[in-house]
Amino acid sequence: MVKLFIESLKLSIKNEIEYKASFIMNSISQFFVFFTYYFTIVALFNKFNNIKGFNVYEILLCFSIIQFGFAFNETFFRGIDRFEDLVIDGSLDRFLVRPRGILFQTMCQKMHLIKIFRLLQAIIILVIALIKLNISWSITKVIVLLLMLISSTLIFFGIFVLTASYCFITVQGLEVKNLFTDGGKHMAQYPISIYKKGIVFVFTFIIPYAFINYYPLLFFIGRTNNILYMLSPLMVFVFLIPCLLSFKIGLKHYTGAGS
Amino acid sequence: MSYITVDGISKTFKVAKRNSGLRAALKSFFNKEYTYIDAVKNVSFTIEKGEIVGYIGPNGAGKSTTIKMLCGILLPTAGNIKVNNMNPFTDRKKYVSNIGVVFGQRSQLAWDIPAEDTFDLLRDIYNIEENEYQKTKEELINLLDLKDVIKKPVRSLSLGQRMRCEIVASLLHNPKILFLDEPTIGLDAKSKKIVRDFILKINKEKKVTIMLTTHDMTDIDKLAKRIILIGKGQILYDGSLSDLKQKYGxxxxxxxxxxxxxxxxxxxxxxxxxxxxxxxxxxxxxxxxxxxxxxxxxxxxxxxxxxxxxxxxxxxxxxxxxxxxxx
Missing domain, CATH: 3.30.70 (Alpha-Beta Plaits)
Structure with missing residues (x-):
């Protein structure tokens, strides 16, 4: 499986550099556009010293973890994000006659490698935040950081799969999706405690963003020693179950796309 | 027990009813009405190992739907399919490593890169052993006269060259059954001949069971001893081509x-x-x-x-x- 993924990766690279000029221009613009996100945060903190007790580097840490997860999905799992295309043009038929999992093939089929610059940025910001925060490092701190990064990646994966399942009901991609991915992403970039109760509820129990970057963040920056806070990113696996299940059910109702 | 047994399969599609005009569009937005269309109705047949069967019928008769059910892409609404003792839909992963599928109207080759790269990817998808892969690839490329073609980006190939590459892509894993959905559509006479000769050859030498749909009657004449005619989702004729010719000859x-x-x-x-x-x-x-x-x-x-x-x-x-x- 790993071999196939790497082989697909190579193919994607070949595909993208086929048009050289466009590749270079896109890379440059991708790299710089997303820095503006971070500039706004820094600008904000020039006015206020903290937001509900979080300083600028804590916010940037929170921010970069969500960005990391999202950019990772956009880079490597782009195909799932654009699943409706496969249903519309019938490529899904092709996947179904190959002896591999559908989601895995979807991942391999389309990667948006240009987004790797966004991923790179998230990592750069993450590292800056970590250096400035004076973390008293320990093995549990390393584990919680890794858990946050992994669960952040998985939560967006889950959302992508969930919305992909919806394509089996109506071929049009769901705009509601953006409420949870783009909208959710923007909200979750900040510690969840700064929001009103209703929003906290949605992003805790419906889409568990709070479990991946708020509770573990509290543990990571030393506000609590409760081990549950550290392990809370594991909740993402509970979230993944209905996502994957709905995809499986959707596949059963697939009706193809003409001859 | 036959190699392929299709027992009373049906496929019903649910289609949204919509009249033209803005009012109708708005109405259907709030209160969608559906009609049910039987694409395939109670179809049964059996195919023996090594047969070539031509599956013919006018547009919209249900040919592609049947093929898709046989490939495990669609789940029949009713009825059963057994191929080599497997159920195409429920045993999908195991089943599809034994079949090859060519959709004439749909490409499986990556557009911007040479076909050979797609072949390499397929080697990994099907987990084909390197030596065997090289051997099969060489053989297919020689038979279909594609030596220089596979190094060029697919977008620059002619339709005939591309179709031949599609066929190679579908046969790299040495399938036992080959489904061809309109393999000669839009090809010139020379390409058609190469494709037909090739189909006959793999059927004879590798004992590949072949089911093909086509609108080109010369394909049928040259390739299939047996035809199944389908219209409006039902089988109308199943028998030898020569019987049919005699009857109307x-x-x-x-x-x-x-x-x-x-x-x-x-x-x-x-x-x-x-x-x-x-x-x-x-x-x-x-x-x-x-x-x-x-x-x-x-x-x-x-x-x-x-x-x-x-x-x-x-x-x-x-x-x-x-x-x-x-x-």
Missing amino acids: SYKKITLITKDTIKDIKVKGLISKKKIDGGYSFIIDSNVLTISKFINNLSTKYSIIDIDVDNENIDDVVLKLYQDYEI
């Missing part, structure tokens, strides 16, 4: 050039009469009405400039079948 097509107007003729054995440019075209059943009698009959009443007698070709036979069954 006594039919002759007579083209008559005349300036006269020929009125309706009532004579036993005349199947059809059609006005054409500069004359008429008749189809008669020569078992009932001999050609000489028919021409004699006409020449006494009308002045005939030219006459041409022709055997019906397979195209007309099929058209007539369609007519007989009113599809």
Whole structure:
């Protein structure tokens, strides 16, 4: 499986550099556009010293973890994000006659490698935040950081799969999706405690963003020693179950796309 | 037990009903009405190992839907499919490593890169052992005359070259069954011939069981000993091509050039009469009405400039079948 993924990766690279000029221009613009996100945060903190007790580097840490997860999905799992295309043009038929999992093939089929610059940025910001925060490092701190990064990646994966399942009901991609991915992403970039109760509820129990970057963040920056806070990113696996299940059910109702 | 057993399968699609116009569009937005369309109704047949079967029928008859169910892409609404003791849909992963599928209207090759790169990817998808892969690839490329072609980006290939690459892609894993959905669509005569010769060859040498759909009757004539005709989702004829030809083979097509107007003729054995440019075209059943009698009959009443007698070709036979069954 790993071999196939790497082989697909190579193919994607070949595909993208086929048009050289466009590749270079896109890379440059991708790299710089997303820095503006971070500039706004820094600008904000020039006015206020903290937001509900979080300083600028804590916010940037929170921010970069969500960005990391999202950019990772956009880079490597782009195909799932654009699943409706496969249903519309019938490529899904092709996947179904190959002896591999559908989601895995979807991942391999389309990667948006240009987004790797966004991923790179998230990592750069993450590292800056970590250096400035004076973390008293320990093995549990390393584990919680890794858990946050992994669960952040998985939560967006889950959302992508969930919305992909919806394509089996109506071929049009769901705009509601953006409420949870783009909208959710923007909200979750900040510690969840700064929001009103209703929003906290949605992003805790419906889409568990709070479990991946708020509770573990509290543990990571030393506000609590409760081990549950550290392990809370594991909740993402509970979230993944209905996502994957709905995809499986959707596949059963697939009706193809003409001859 | 046959190799492929299809037992009473049906497939019903739910389609949203929508009239034209903004009002209707708004109405359907709030209260969608659905109609149910039976794409395939109670279809049964069996195919033995090593057979080539031509699956024919007009557009929208249910050919592609049947093929998709046989490939495990669609789940039948009712009925059962067993291929080599496997259920295509539920045993999908195991099943599809034994089949090859060519969708003539849909490419599986990556557009911007050479076909060979897609082949390499398929090697990993199917987990083909390197030596075996190289051997199969060489063999297929030689047979289909693709030596230089596979190094060029797919977007720069001609349709015929691309189709041949598609066929290679579908056979790299040495499947036991090959489904070809319109493999010669849009190809020129030379490419068609290469593809046909190739299909015959792999059937003979590798004992690959082949099911093909096509609108090209020459394909059927050259390739399939047995045909299954489907119309409006139901099987109308399942049998040998020669039987079909014999049944309709006594039919002759007579083209008559005349300036006269020929009125309706009532004579036993005349199947059809059609006005054409500069004359008429008749189809008669020569078992009932001999050609000489028919021409004699006409020449006494009308002045005939030219006459041409022709055997019906397979195209007309099929058209007539369609007519007989009113599809």
